[in-house]
Amino acid sequence: MKITTPVAPLLGLALAATLALSGCGNSTDALSAADKEVGGTTTTKQDAIPTQDVVSSIQTDKALHDRLPAEIKSSGTLSLGTTEATGTSFLPHGGTDDAGKQIGLDVDIRDAVAKLLGVKLDVQFGSFETIVPGTQNGKYNVGEGNFAVTSERLKVVDYATYLKDGQSFVAPASSDLTKVSDITDVCGKSIATSPGSSFQQILESNASTCAAAGKEPYKVSYYKDGATILLSLQNGKADLYFGPTLSLKYLVDHQSNLKYLGELSLTDVGFVVAKGSPLAPILVDAVNELIETGDYDKIFDKWSVGDIKLAKSEFNPKPAF
Structure with a gap:
């Protein structure tokens, strides 16, 4: 893999805001709104969504709790901004079950961290x-949204990493x-792809690469939800979907007539907090304790x-780009 052009500064704070991991944004359920046809045939593969409880047994670590800022200890609440992914389109990162409850890998991670810190989460939904x-x-x-660690974002936020994810492509099977x-x-x-994401950052910073290679440039359209992206593949408006590796592999596993084409880059993903906030090292230690236990x-x-x-x-690891 080669990302041939350095990160473009023109994206500014809008890009500092990423699945989408990587990044994702608000979504209707792509596996219900757009799963009926990609290439003319029924596409959904029904698999059970895991439901086991992996969080409730976690006990508060008093030492970690005592390190929290006074206002958080006093209120007993940690406010967390994230995107609201509905249905199953952005699983395993996040989605909803049949009852409308938030589920997913990222949901379990933030709930586990909150249990360890001895606080309740005030989850607030915003646009990516x-x-x-x-x-x-x-x-x-705290912010959570599959935010890849990038050099642009590190200028304005601090990270506490909790997984790795990448930037990949899928296409219709044809x-x-x-x-x-x-x-x-x-x-x-x-x-x-999604706007305001690391995917936009990669595509815009490499916009001249095709011409330099003597090839036709690629064209990019931005959509804020996965259902619209899948529909654009179905109706031929888009040839490719550029998004987070984890979600795209899940999508291909659960929907027919799509194929996974590969990963351009792999990045650390983490919680984001205001630059200089005392929360970042606390979150790092909380994730590491969950790893140890x-x-x-x-x-x-x-x-x-x-x-x-x-x-x-890690706290603010070296960015991939």
């Missing part, structure tokens, strides 16, 4: 682009592409994604 600014201005204590390992592999194609493994095993676990949470 507003979460990082919300942590900066104090609206949220696509002439069989693999994407370099950005030049998608030259001449139309690409659908085995509770972290239980969460990742529940969602069958052990290959993206961290050996150790």
